[in-house]
Amino acid sequence: MAGAPDGGTVLSEKMLAARFAEVVLPHLGDALSLARWLTGNAADAEDVVQEACLKAHAGIAGFAGGNPRAWLLTIVRNASYTWMAKNRPRSVVAVGDLADLDDVSPPTDNDADSPEAVLIAKANSAAVEAAIARLPQAFRETLVLRDINGLSYREIAAMLGVPQGTVMSRLARARGLLMTELGGRDHEPA
Amino acid sequence: MSPHEDRSREDGLPQDPQDMKLMIHALVDGELDAAAALAVERRMAADPELAAEHARLVALRGALANVQRPVVSDDFLARIAAIAEVKDAEDAAEPATAKVEPLPQWQQSNVVEMRPRASRWFNSFDWRQMAASIVLTAFLASGATQWLATADNGSESFAVAVANGHRRSLLAATPVDIVSSDRHTVKPWLDGRIGVSPAAPDMAKDGYALLGGRVEVIGDKPMPALVYRHHEHLITLVAAPRQNEAKSVPVADDLSAGGFFLVHWTDDAFSYWAISDAERPALDDFVVRFRAAIIANPAAGSPG
Secondary structure: OOOOHHHHHHHHHHHHHHHHHHHOHHHHHHHHHHHHHHHOOHHHHHHHHHHHHHHHHHHHHHOOOOOHHHHHHHHHHHHHHHHHHHHOHHHOOOHHHHHHHHHOOOOOOOOOOHHHHHHHHHOOHHHHHHHHHHOOHHHHHHHHHHHHOOOOHHHHHHHHOOOHHHHHHHHHHHHHHHHHHHOOOOOOOO | OOHHHHHHHHOOOOOOHHHHHHHHHHHHOOOOOHHHHHHHHHHHHHOHHHHHHHHHHHHHHHHHHOOOOOOOOHHHHHHHHHHHHHHHHHHHHHHHHHOOOOOOHHHHHHHHHHOHHHOOHHHOHHHHHHHHHHHHHHHHHHOHHHHHHHHOOHHHHHHHHHHHHHHHHHHOOOOOOEEOOOHHHHHHHHHHHHOOOOOOOOEHHHOEEEEEEEEEEEOOEEEEEEEEEEOOEEEEEEEEEOOOOOOOOOOOEEEEEOOEEEEEEEOOOEEEEEEEOOOHHHHHHHHHHHHHHHHHOHHHHOOO
């Protein structure tokens, strides 16, 4: 009933190739985008994503159902940090710092009015990209996963291994920093 | 206590202003259910500061939408697609080339041309890329499943359809339309829906619990499907009423599609397709036990 061992191996290689094509290839744009924002440059992103895809291929047999994009992005995130630890050890944020960042509350907005919203909406993409690049790593990663890659709070929480409430506060903090910068408010948040 | 605060307390939203802002973010992100969204919108209408935060968020979302996404170049796509292709080719090549004497240069290139997948990838970079782009072009043009379906014969495309149904069920909130471990519930439900139902033995004692059934549409025909759970894995069993002209497959046939294992066989009344993300031996074991269960209780095996 079961196929010969040899036939089985070949079959399974084919199967894995098909699954790789279905699960990984459609999400390369998202993978590049995340790696680009985590490493800070597009050329490095390709190297990181290629490395992540090798890992994804090695682990593709373990993927059954679920969200392929979130699965791949988790691997890309890990690959990005591994890559940075190797190539740019000084830029990696220590894990211990993240808890402190979460305690910081978003800036207060007493001068909130619609002209500010107009300024934000009109910000050119170069300014937006520069502002994202200046975000602290933990905030940038959450913002990119949500606002660029479009993952849900739940998916981000699962990927980062933090509670959803932490995802929400990091996201609010990241957006608060961007809004402050793009909205032309001169006061720096605490 | 002001009336405003009283109302706030009743709507179940946070009292803390910063937490309330998180709710505005959640609203913009589409993370709130309808009731919570309504409550937040009411608060916003009563609180200009919250409304302003909402306006800024919507503006920011617009600004972020303009951020350029990295372009996935054809070259990069080919490189990534080759990851899977390379392993495939190398595995196939090793045993075949091991016993063969090295060929003269011109013959070697001939072989490469005729059997691209068996060539070593580092000798044939162009080929590797081309093979990958062909796969990718097909993939981009029509989706990977389409590619799988057209590359093979009819039973393969049926297998792909079964695989897609199984994959959809893994992604859905529930893999079944009717939840029941009782065949006396599942069979009549399927009968009532589509007028045909296979035997649905519960084999929980063998390690295969009947979760329920659903209707799978393959081609243009609705077909009954049973769903079993084996440890953490789901097994979908599609039972196509057997056509007279359909070829008999007395012994289970090994197939695969979409990265899943498939076993196909025919009994008297039905053509069965069992698919699972479980390991191959588990699926084979399931098939053996399922067939034994039907033979033990033939009355349950008659169609609808």
